[in-house]
Amino acid sequence: xxxPNEAARRHLRYCITIALLLILLVGLFLLNxxxxxxxxxxxxxxxxLLGQGENLTDHDIIWKIRLPRMxxxxxxxxxxxxxxxxxxxxxxxxxxxxxxxxxSSGAKLVVALVMVIALGRxxxxxxxxLISAAFVGAMxxxxxxxxxxxxxxxxxxxxxxxxxxxxxxxxxxxxIITFADETSIVNLHNWSNGxxxxxxxxxxxxxxxxxxxxxxxxxxxxxxxxxYQFGESYAQNMGVNIRLFRVLLVLLSSVLCAGVTAFAGPxxxxxxxxxxxxxxxxxxxxxxxxxxxxxxxxAIFCLGCDLIARTAxxxxxxxISSVTAVFGAxxxxxxxxxxxxxx
Amino acid sequence: MEYFFRTSRLTVGYNGKPLIKDIEIRLQKxxxxxxxxxxxxxxxxxxxxxxxxLKSICGTVYIDNRSIDDMNDRDMSYQxxxxxxxxxxxxxxxxxxxxxxxxxxxxxxxxxLSRRDKVQVRKAMELVNAWELKERDFxxxxxxxxxxxxxxxxxxxxxxxxxxxxxxxxxxxxxKLELLGILATMAKEHGITVIMSLHELEMAQKxxxxxxxxxxxxxxxxxxxxxxxxxxxxxxxxxxxxxxxNPLFGSFEMERPKGDAKVFVIAGxxxxxxxxxxxxxxxxxxxAGILHENDVDYQIASDLASEVVVEKGxxxxxxxxxxxxxxxxxxxxxxxxCLTSYGEMNEKNKELLETASAQGLNILETADAL
Numbered sequence: 115x116x117x118p119n120e121a122a123r124r125h126l127r128y129c130i131t132i133a134l135l136l137i138l139l140v141g142l143f144l145l146n147x148x149x150x151x152x153x154x155x156x157x158x159x160x161x162x163l164l165g166q167g168e169n170l171t172d173h174d175i176i177w178k179i180r181l182p183r184m185x186x187x188x189x190x191x192x193x194x195x196x197x198x199x200x201x202x203x204x205x206x207x208x209x210x211x212x213x214x215x216x217x218s219s220g221a222k223l224v225v226a227l228v229m230v231i232a233l234g235r236x237x238x239x240x241x242x243x244l245i246s247a248a249f250v251g252a253m254x255x256x257x258x259x260x261x262x263x264x265x266x267x268x269x270x271x272x273x274x275x276x277x278x279x280x281x282x283x284x285x286x287x288x289x290i291i292t293f294a295d296e297t298s299i300v301n302l303h304n305w306s307n308g309x310x311x312x313x314x315x316x317x318x319x320x321x322x323x324x325x326x327x328x329x330x331x332x333x334x335x336x337x338x339x340x341x342y343q344f345g346e347s348y349a350q351n352m353g354v355n356i357r358l359f360r361v362l363l364v365l366l367s368s369v370l371c372a373g374v375t376a377f378a379g380p381x382x383x384x385x386x387x388x389x390x391x392x393x394x395x396x397x398x399x400x401x402x403x404x405x406x407x408x409x410x411x412x413a414i415f416c417l418g419c420d421l422i423a424r425t426a427x428x429x430x431x432x433x434i435s436s437v438t439a440v441f442g443a444x445x446x447x448x449x450x451x452x453x454x455x456x457x
Numbered sequence: 458m459e460y461f462f463r464t465s466r467l468t469v470g471y472n473g474k475p476l477i478k479d480i481e482i483r484l485q486k487x488x489x490x491x492x493x494x495x496x497x498x499x500x501x502x503x504x505x506x507x508x509x510x511l512k513s514i515c516g517t518v519y520i521d522n523r524s525i526d527d528m529n530d531r532d533m534s535y536q537x538x539x540x541x542x543x544x545x546x547x548x549x550x551x552x553x554x555x556x557x558x559x560x561x562x563x564x565x566x567x568x569x570l571s572r573r574d575k576v577q578v579r580k581a582m583e584l585v586n587a588w589e590l591k592e593r594d595f596x597x598x599x600x601x602x603x604x605x606x607x608x609x610x611x612x613x614x615x616x617x618x619x620x621x622x623x624x625x626x627x628x629x630x631x632x633k634l635e636l637l638g639i640l641a642t643m644a645k646e647h648g649i650t651v652i653m654s655l656h657e658l659e660m661a662q663k664x665x666x667x668x669x670x671x672x673x674x675x676x677x678x679x680x681x682x683x684x685x686x687x688x689x690x691x692x693x694x695x696x697x698x699x700x701x702x703n704p705l706f707g708s709f710e711m712e713r714p715k716g717d718a719k720v721f722v723i724a725g726x727x728x729x730x731x732x733x734x735x736x737x738x739x740x741x742x743x744x745a746g747i748l749h750e751n752d753v754d755y756q757i758a759s760d761l762a763s764e765v766v767v768e769k770g771x772x773x774x775x776x777x778x779x780x781x782x783x784x785x786x787x788x789x790x791x792x793x794x795c796l797t798s799y800g801e802m803n804e805k806n807k808e809l810l811e812t813a814s815a816q817g818l819n820i821l822e823t824a825d826a827l
Contacts, residue, residue: 120592206546337568341561345546347510352561352614353534399548402567 128403131395135410139188142417146184147176149425186313187420188413189325190374191384195392195412196332196405197370198385203339203401204363207269208453209446211385212252212371215272216279218380220255221248221372222306223283223290230294241320241376248372255279256368284380308379308435310420317377324373329409332366336401339363343399381416382435383442388412390449415441460519461486462618462650467516469499469506475514476502480676484652484667486617487644491661492654493685494671495695500654501542503671504622507652508537520618534562538614540607540621545595552598552606553591556582559613581613582606585639601632608639612649619643621653625660633657637664659707662686670694701760710760711737718742718763720827721789721813723806728795729754733761735824744789746782747774747806774805782809791819791827 147163148154154162154172162169162176198211212218228247232239262275287306332339338359341349350356374381388411393399396407419437426432462484470476477499484490492500505511507518509525518525520536528536538559547555559581560574570578582588585605590598595606604624611619619640625633641664643649655661661668661682668685670678672694678685685691691702699712714736720743722732729745730753736743745758746766758765766782768774782805786792792813799807814820821827 334566337561337564337566340568341558343546343548344558345543347505347539347541347543348545348558350510350530351508351534351537351539352558353529353531355530393549397549398554399550400554402569 124397127397131392132403132407132410134395135407135414138414139410139417142414142421143184143188146187146417146421147180149421150175150180151428182313182315182318183310183420184417185318186310186321186377187416189318189321190310190378190381191388191412191414191416192329192409193321193325193370193374193412194381194384195388195408195415196329197367197374199389199401199404199408200332200339200363200367200370201385202389203342204360204367205263205269205272206345207272208390208449209273209386210269210276211383212367212374213280213380213382213385215255215259215276216281216283217252217255217259217276217368217371218375218382219280219283219287220258221251221375222380223287224248224251224254225376226287226290226306230290233294241317244376245320245324245373248376249369251283252368252372252375255283256364260364305379307433308381308438309423309431309433310378310416311424311431313377321373321377324369328366328369328373329405332370333405335359335362335366336405339401339405343401378434380435382439383446384412384415384438386449387438387442387445388415391445460484462518462520462652464507464518465516467506467518468514469502469511470514471502471511473514476674477671477676478674480516481679482507482652482669484650486650487648488666489640489644489651489664490653490667490669491665492652492669492671493656493658493661493694494677498671498673500671501622504539504620504652504654508539508620509533531562534614534616536616537618537620538611538616540604540611540619540624542622542626545603545607547595550595551591552587552593552595552602553578553582555595555606556591556609556613559610562614577613577615578609581609584612584643585609586635600627601629604628604632604636605639608636612643616649618650618652621651623654623656625655625657633660640664658686658691658702662704662707703756703760705756710757713737713761713763714740714742716742716763718744719789720744720791720793720824721746721786722758722762722793722795722824723810724748724754724758724795725752725803725806727753728797730757732793732795732824733757736827737761739824739827741824741827743793744785746785747778747803747809749802771802773802779805779808783812786813786818787816789818791821793821793824795822 144159147159148156152175154176158172162173201210201212201215202208224247225244228243229239258279259276263272266272291306338354341352341354342359346356389408392407392411393404396403419441420434423432423434423437460483464480464482467480468475468478480503492503494500502511506513525533557570557578560570560577563574564570579588582591585608587602587605587609590602590606624636628636637660640651644651665682668680668682669676670685677694678690686704686707688702688704701710703710720741722729722743722745724745725748742763744764745762747768748755748758748765749768749770751770755765755767766778766785768778786809794810796806
């Protein structure tokens with residue numbers, strides 16, 4: 115086992131994994147475009163995407179409904195996975211994530227509040243306002259979780275309190291929705307369970323700006339993240355400004371989570387399951403490679419789940435969160451069982 | 458005199474509460490300083506403060522005449538690297554990956570290792586004899602291997618100072634020796650200053666250039682191992698009541714048996730040590746004699762025996778000493794004779810044995826039967 119062989123073997127594994135993820139992403143992309151209540155043949159997809167389609171209905175279905183929805187799946191899925199990865203790093207806890215820590219629900223609560231108030235008066239709410247509201251909600255719950263983390267040392271208690279916060283926020287959100295105006299209820303109800311449907315290109319533009327910029331910053335931070343993975347005192351000894359780094363980590367994960375919640379509502383388990391799966395596939399936890407792979411993995415996971423949500427019981431549509439839970443929860447359970455085995 | 462590392466009126470503690478006051482350390486480049494003292498005396502607190510992990514309450518730490526308060530985290534990382542007691546949390550990391558994190562201050566924005574970085578990683582791993590571990594998962598190696606990897610990590614950071622918090626705990630003796638040997642080499646050949654805490658006093662005595670005794674509120678002593686490793690000083694530092702410290706061997710003996718001694722052990726030249734220990738374990742008080750001051754038996758007997766009848770080194774056993782031994786012998790009922798041959802210096806011991814025999818005392822060769 116020489117060095118070049120071993121290093122080459124590892125590189126090969128990275129390359130294969132990334133290639134696999136990309137192939138899956140493209141495959142799901144095509145499936146998502148083609149499948150649905152109206153099936154579009156592969157050959158037509160190409161034509162329509164290139165703007166040469168003759169069938170106007172298909173053209174509209176793809177360009178106005180499926181494409182923006184898919185873009186949302188890709189961007190928000192990636193954002194969720196990254197947000198989970200950051201929170202896991204921050205709390206040094208493999209099952210931390212925006213959903214279990216209640217951050218998604220906190221964001222949802224404030225967004226619901228803003229929506230109900232705004233829709234009652236102006237009929238529409240701009241995406242920027244929604245994201246800001248979600249960010250405020252995420253930061254408030256994050257602040258609460260951080261307080262709890264300072265008091266309780268056990269990481270299991272942190273998760274329990276996060277779940278509790280999540281329930282409280284969801285309950286209040288339900289309460290708000292129950293007493294909201296008739297017209298807004300339908301929208302809110304769908305949204306508060308998590309869905310990618312009814313995404314407009316305008317929404318996609320806003321989320322692309324937020325998610326792409328934030329994710330890029332996260333990628334640039336992969337070096338301090340790698341140091342932080344060892345624990346604070348070692349990271350500091352490597353020259354990381356711990357205080358600044360922690361603040362950045364909290365802000366970035368909150369922005370990512372807020373972006374997702376503002377557009378798609380709370381989506382469960384992606385944040386925990388994807389980073390774990392990606393790390394196992396890559397055989398490493400190096401942020402430099404895990405961060406892009408995580409984004410890719412999150413996108414795949416959400417595209418796949420959304421496809422199932424749309425098509426499994428068509429024309430009925432499932433909430434995306436139910437589907438991600440079905441696939442994500444077993445991963446988390448398996449992960450904990452394996453942890454136990456090793457300990 | 459110029460010191461590479463010094464502290465001036467350094468006071469350390471947690472949350473603004475001072476724990477240890479007025480710490481004055483003076484170190485030259487390439488010296489090894491060891492902090493000793495009882496558990497919870499604040500050794501780790503001092504180490505954390507001089508690495509800037511803990512904010513010191515007042516006073517200053519100077520490295521190469523620069524105050525560490527004026528250095529940012531990055532500057533510090535070029536000066537000081539650490540090996541801590543806290544368990545390094547890792548996930549899917551090979552040993553080589555771990556060591557490579559020592560290159561962190563030198564790599565670019567994305568932390569990609571250059572050719573030079575890789576060379577340094579390899580050098581550091583070879584220095585601690587751990588190159589063959591490079592592909593192993595860090596969580597699946599032994600404590601001794603883990604400690605070597607962490608040391609390699611600290612070395613490959615190319616610091617001026619390495620700070621280690623109890624680096625030898627949990628290691629078996631071979632790894633202890635190996636680790637301290639590496640540190641000594643680093644200090645003497647590469648001019649790296651080493652500051653560490655140790656629980657193993659016998660090791661501290663052998664590896665350190667300077668020793669600092671930490672206890673409670675203050676530094677009780679700071680000096681060379683020869684000054685520090687004194688029977689009384691160590692006894693006080695650790696509040697030894699049920700045992701004692703032997704500075705010559707750097708070792709500890711258990712508490713001496715109490716009570717009226719009824720056993721007389723005749724020994725010399727190292728023949729008695731084993732019997733003294735057997736008697737100690739059986740809690741039987743005994744008198745040791747007639748020993749010379751320069752005899753190894755005397756070193757142990759003075760810690761374990763109720764009384765030692767002793768003659769000056771290099772001198773024939775005199776009549777006075779013999780009479781004293783005889784007096785004491787007569788109040789005993791058992792004699793353990795460890796000697797099989799007698800020389801000019803100690804032929805009185807033979808006389809002693811014959812007297813005991815004539816008096817009808819119980820004469821044994823070992824203490825096993827008691």
